[in-house]
Amino acid sequence: MQQRKITFIGAGNMAHAIIAGLISAGYPVNKITVCSPTSKNRDQLLKKYGIHGKSDNADASKHADVIMLAVKPQIMETVCQSLKKQANFANKPVLTIAAEIPVKRYQKYLPTNISLVRVMPNTPSLVDQGVSGLYAMDSVSENDKTFATELMASIGKVFLLANEAAINDIIAVTGSSPAYFFLFMELMQQEAERLSFDSKTARELVLYTTQGSAALAATKSDLSFVTLREQVTSKGGTTAIKP
Numbered sequence: 001m002q003q004r005k006i007t008f009i010g011a012g013n014m015a016h017a018i019i020a021g022l023i024s025a026g027y028p029v030n031k032i033t034v035c036s037p038t039s040k041n042r043d044q045l046l047k048k049y050g051i052h053g054k055s056d057n058a059d060a061s062k063h064a065d066v067i068m069l070a071v072k073p074q075i076m077e078t079v080c081q082s083l084k085k086q087a088n089f090a091n092k093p094v095l096t097i098a099a100e101i102p103v104k105r106y107q108k109y110l111p112t113n114i115s116l117v118r119v120m121p122n123t124p125s126l127v128d129q130g131v132s133g134l135y136a137m138d139s140v141s142e143n144d145k146t147f148a149t150e151l152m153a154s155i156g157k158v159f160l161l162a163n164e165a166a167i168n169d170i171i172a173v174t175g176s177s178p179a180y181f182f183l184f185m186e187l188m189q190q191e192a193e194r195l196s197f198d199s200k201t202a203r204e205l206v207l208y209t210t211q212g213s214a215a216l217a218a219t220k221s222d223l224s225f226v227t228l229r230e231q232v233t234s235k236g237g238t239t240a241i242k243p
């Protein structure tokens with residue numbers, strides 16, 4: 001992977017996940033800077049990984065080769081205003097993980113000639129098992145696109161999206177869906193407790209069954225989800241709903 005100087009704007013959960021993934025993939029710590037207004041999250045990252053830290057966005061971005069925007073969408077405009085102060089975005093791709101904000105808004109917030117890549121990871125990225133969608137503007141060079149793809153690959157699988165609209169689709173399919181899986185697991189645990197299991201055992205039963213089911217589906221990749229379901233649901237058996 002190319003080793004460029006990368007500055008993370010924002011030191012929260014997602015920045016932490018990506019930084020951790022990069023470092024465990026062997027990225028040099030002295031090429032990573034993280035910037036946030038308050039010190040708590042930032043200091044935690046500095047202490048844990050030995051990366052650089054800053055509190056001023058413009059200062060943190062001035063000498064970066066790549067900027068990663070990892071702040072909440074509500075403050076993106078303010079953050080971009082602060083970055084604009086350092087002005088030079090030539091040959092400096094900007095990656096953003098914020099949901100909701102389309103490329104055309106960044107072109108208003110930042111110089112119009114920015115090379116912008118939108119990436120959309122999900123929370124399993126926190127344990128390097130994420131899925132990220134990646135959309136790059138046409139103006140982004142192949143080299144920059146490869147860098148962005150390799151960077152996100154340090155925390156899981158990356159899917160290249162052909163158009164920006166697909167970012168919203170990936171949010172539905174992989175960004176939000178961990179919540180649906182957790183809801184299913186929550187309800188399964190409740191039901192297991194209602195049957196006869198204590199809370200800890202019920203959680204473990206659901207967790208290991210979920211892990212095992214996903215591993216089985218991954219191993220038997222030639223079988224559809226329908227077939228895998230049908231293999232458990234023999235006609236007239238205990239899993240099938242009896243007429």
Ligand SMILES: NC(=O)c1ccc[n+]([C@@H]2O[C@H](COP(=O)([O-])OP(=O)(O)OC[C@H]3O[C@@H](n4cnc5c(N)ncnc54)[C@H](OP(=O)(O)O)[C@@H]3O)[C@@H](O)[C@H]2O)c1
Nearest residue numbers: 010011012013014036037038041070071072073098099121
């Ligand atoms: N969580 C997800 O599932 C998920 C998935 C995909 C994408 N995303 C996107 O990822 C982005 C970050 O989410 P998160 O969960 O990591 O948020 P988070 O944990 O709340 O972290 C946000 C970070 O932004 C920093 N910040 C606030 N104001 C700032 C400013 N003016 N300049 C620079 N940094 C500033 C905060 O600084 P302090 O540490 O000083 O408070 C904090 O470190 C969001 O846009 C979200 O849409 C999240």
